[in-house]
């Protein structure tokens with residue numbers, strides 16, 4: 001096998017590995033993004049395409065009809081089934097398996113377990 005053949009072979013296996021790792025990483029990131037979305041944070045994974053002139057509108061989280069966001073997000077199109085667009089009720093949300101997202105600011109309260117440290121108070 002000539003050197004150039006070895007190099008080509010290595011390049012090919014490298015490419016396969018890169019693709020594999022890329023896909024696995026994307027899957028992990030998507031999982032993370034879903035988790036973040038559930039927490040009320042809207043991130044998107046984007047490649048650094050400097051040439052792409054496409055301007056994507058940030059996906060609207062808060063429905064203009066309901067005035068609140070849901071998980072998964074919905075928008076006014078989801079209100080087409082209604083005679084008159086009205087905010088979804090709890091029952092309708094449940095029927096569509098949407099969960100109402102409350103203000104992320106107010107849900108950051110985490111139940112902190114009150115662990116009483118044994119006389120470890122720092123004196124300042």
Ligand SMILES: [Zn+2]
Nearest residue numbers: 063065066075
């Ligand atoms: Zn709505």
